[in-house]
Amino acid sequence: xxxxYLPIAxxxxxxxxxxxxxxxxxxxxxxxxxxGGFLLTPFLILSGIPASxxxxxxxxxxxxxxxxxxxxxxxxxxxxxxxxxxxxxxGVVGALVGVFLLKMLREAGQAGLIVSLTYxxxxxxxxLLMLTESLRAIRRVRAGKPASGRRPGQHNWIHGLPLKLxxxxxxxxxxxxxxxxxxxxxxxxxAFLxxxGGFxxxxxxxxxxxxxxxxxxxxxxxQIIFVTAVVTILHxxxxxxxxxxxxxxxxxGGVIGGQxxxxxxxxxxxxxxxxxxxxxxxxxxxxxxxxLVLRPSELFSIAPIMAGA
Amino acid sequence: xxxxxxxxxxxxxxxxxxALAAEAPAVAAGPVPREEVQSDLSTxxxxxxxxxxxxxxxxxxxxxxxxxxxPDQSVYDVIIVIRAPSRPLVARRKERVAGIWIxxxxxxxxxxxxxxxxxxxxxxxxxxxxETLKELGIGLANVSFGRDSKDDSEEETYRSAVIRxxxxxxLFQEHDDGVAFIGRSLFRASVSLxxxxxxxxxxxxxxxxxxxxxxxxxxxxxxxxxxxxxxxVYLLAFQHPFVYGVLxxxxxxxxxxxxxxxxxxx
Numbered sequence: 272x273x274x275x276y277l278p279i280a281x282x283x284x285x286x287x288x289x290x291x292x293x294x295x296x297x298x299x300x301x302x303x304x305x306x307g308g309f310l311l312t313p314f315l316i317l318s319g320i321p322a323s324x325x326x327x328x329x330x331x332x333x334x335x336x337x338x339x340x341x342x343x344x345x346x347x348x349x350x351x352x353x354x355x356x357x358x359x360x361x362g363v364v365g366a367l368v369g370v371f372l373l374k375m376l377r378e379a380g381q382a383g384l385i386v387s388l389t390y391x392x393x394x395x396x397x398x399l400l401m402l403t404e405s406l407r408a409i410r411r412v413r414a415g416k417p418a419s420g421r422r423p424g425q426h427n428w429i430h431g432l433p434l435k436l437x438x439x440x441x442x443x444x445x446x447x448x449x450x451x452x453x454x455x456x457x458x459x460x461x462a463f464l465x466x467x468g469g470f471x472x473x474x475x476x477x478x479x480x481x482x483x484x485x486x487x488x489x490x491x492x493x494q495i496i497f498v499t500a501v502v503t504i505l506h507x508x509x510x511x512x513x514x515x516x517x518x519x520x521x522x523x524g525g526v527i528g529g530q531x532x533x534x535x536x537x538x539x540x541x542x543x544x545x546x547x548x549x550x551x552x553x554x555x556x557x558x559x560x561x562x563l564v565l566r567p568s569e570l571f572s573i574a575p576i577m578a579g580a
Numbered sequence: 581x582x583x584x585x586x587x588x589x590x591x592x593x594x595x596x597x598x599a600l601a602a603e604a605p606a607v608a609a610g611p612v613p614r615e616e617v618q619s620d621l622s623t624x625x626x627x628x629x630x631x632x633x634x635x636x637x638x639x640x641x642x643x644x645x646x647x648x649x650x651p652d653q654s655v656y657d658v659i660i661v662i663r664a665p666s667r668p669l670v671a672r673r674k675e676r677v678a679g680i681w682i683x684x685x686x687x688x689x690x691x692x693x694x695x696x697x698x699x700x701x702x703x704x705x706x707x708x709x710x711e712t713l714k715e716l717g718i719g720l721a722n723v724s725f726g727r728d729s730k731d732d733s734e735e736e737t738y739r740s741a742v743i744r745x746x747x748x749x750x751l752f753q754e755h756d757d758g759v760a761f762i763g764r765s766l767f768r769a770s771v772s773l774x775x776x777x778x779x780x781x782x783x784x785x786x787x788x789x790x791x792x793x794x795x796x797x798x799x800x801x802x803x804x805x806x807x808x809x810x811x812x813v814y815l816l817a818f819q820h821p822f823v824y825g826v827l828x829x830x831x832x833x834x835x836x837x838x839x840x841x842x843x844x845x846x
Contacts, residue, residue, distance in 0.1 A: 274631065274633050275630055275631075276628060276629065276630050276631065276632040276633070276775065276810060278628075278806060278809075278810040278811075278813040278814045278817075279813070279814065279817055281775075281776050281778075282775055282776050283632065283633045283634075283775040331828050331829070331832055332832065334829055334832035334833060334836065335832035335833070335835040335836040335839070336836065337836070338832070338833050338835075338836025338837060338839075338840070339836040339837070339839040339840040339843075340836075342836075342837070342840040342844075343840065343844075346844075380670065380672050380683045380685070380686060381682070381683060383683070384680075384682050384683060388680075496833075496836075500829045500832075500833075503825055503828055503829050503832070504822065504825035504826055504828075504829060505825070506825070507817065507821045507822065507824050507825025507828060508821045508822045508825055509821075511817060511818060511821060513817065513824070513825060513828055515813060515817075515824070515827070515828045515831065516630075516813065518828060518831075518832065519831060519832075519835065522831075522832055522835040522836070523835060523839075526835055526836055526838070526839025526840075527839060527843075529839065530839060530840070530843035563680045563681060564679060564680060564681075566676075566681065567674055567681055569745070570673050570674045570675075570681075570741075571671060571672065571673050571674075571738070571741035571742075571744070571745060572671070572672050572674070572683065572745070573669055573670065573671045573672075573741075573742055573745050573746075574669070574670050574672070575667055575668070575669055575670075576667075576668040576669060576670055576688065
């Protein structure tokens with residue numbers, strides 16, 4: 272009785288299961304400042320939604336959770352709007368490239384493979400990096416030293432780039448180039464993997480740009496709204512894989528979960544949050560790697576060929 | 581309303597048989613009338629709405645001028661084939677390359693039915709010869725995918741993979757005992773359309789066999805369409821994809837705002 276038919280996916284799903292999935296992902300989204308798409312997309316695929324629909328629909332649901340997440344972060348004054356503008360500008364360019372890349376790969380039947388490989392490489396690398404760093408920070412705190420490794424006078428190669436801008440909210444004076452590049456890479460990933468990109472943007476801003484963790488989370492969640500919105504429209508227009516009914520169900524659960532997530536996040540220290548996120552990222556990477564390496568029970572797959580493609 | 585019409589159809593189809601049976605001795609001197617099969621479906625139109633979880637349809641019919649003498653000694657065999665419109669499809673096989681399972685380019689089958697079900701009174705190969713079945717495209721082994729396999733074993737592997745995968749999704753079905761005779765001339769069969777059925781105009785072909793020979797054939801059609809809200813979403817998504825995308829984003833933003841407004845604490 273709780274079955275709902277999805278008009279684009281052309282399958283029937285359980286309303287309660289999908290609401291719960293949305294809520295769980297929304298909770299993580301609010302807690303860590305990530306879109307949660309890197310969990311949502313694989314979960315949707317596991318529950319029987321075709322991969323292509325999971326990617327586009329995931330992007331649409333992230334719009335909703337990130338709107339409510341960003342408002343909560345905005346109330347806490349955690350958003351650097353100037354930084355966001357640069358990230359969004361880069362993100363839109365990356366999204367365009369990503370949608371067309373995915374369309375090409377899908378027609379060649381290699382989308383699943385390349386998407387999974389990219390997930391494994393990215394999540395594996397980012398997860399390991401964050402885990403080692405956050406564990407080191409936790410040890411430092413236990414030893415009674417300050418948790419933050421940020422030293423005001425320290426400069427890296429990023430600070431040698433031209434086009435310098437002032438970012439008062441983040442207390443930074445850095446080049447506009449790194450945020451634009453980070454934005455475009457994340458935009459590409461959003462279109463390509465159906466992820467918000469927080470799992471790469473958050474560490475990139477912390478470790479490359481050396482922004483404070485709380486500002487990073489607010490800024491990341493704010494820019495995700497715009498990039499996922501663009502990706503949603505692009506997928507609807509060019510790949511016809513957006514299922515708005517599924518997206519709305521997931522969003523309803525996600526928005527509720529997101530509010531609890533933001534509150535839960537306040538209870539933990541930055542380095543603890545990073546360690547937990549890292550563990551989760553690594554678990555998803557491992558799961559995807561196993562799927563690629565283990566012998567599949569069914570070697571064959573079939574796919575419809577789009578008329579005109 | 582529609583079911584009432586169907587019922588009327590059923591009665592009409594059924595009623596001539598006794599009358600003709602009574603006449604039969606009178607015309608015995610003339611040529612024996614040839615059997616004819618009549619059939620219809622319990623529903624002519626299926627609307628897919630939000631509560632759609634699949635549907636069972638009933639196919640019924642009768643054999644006019646039946647020459648079966650006793651209800652339990654039917655001389656006829658009936659095969660019913662339900663087909664959805666065909667679409668091109670690509671089948672790919674995974675191979676291990678450098679420790680990772682990847683898709684090979686695969687084979688394209690130009691026209692694979694989106695749904696195919698063969699129902700019969702007994703195993704189809706016992707009913708008619710392989711040539712006849714192949715010619716009529718009856719049975720999963722004989723469905724045309726718009727591509728000649730020419731006894732190529734590689735090709736056959738792909739073809740059987742397509743059949744296997746479609747069967748797993750209940751989009752291909754074969755039921756040896758799917759058709760049952762009731763009395764001398766009436767028969768019925770039911771088929772379950774799964775939730776993932778493609779939309780379009782389906783055909784239900786009813787073939788009447790006697791001693792391995794096709795004696796009569798009848799076709800009915802079935803429209804499967806999305807309806808109401810589902811149809812609106814579907815049409816918008818495929819005819820005005822940009823508008824659909826923008827609306828989806830606006831809905832998501834509204835959902836986000838609503839969630840925030842409901843949970844704010846200040």
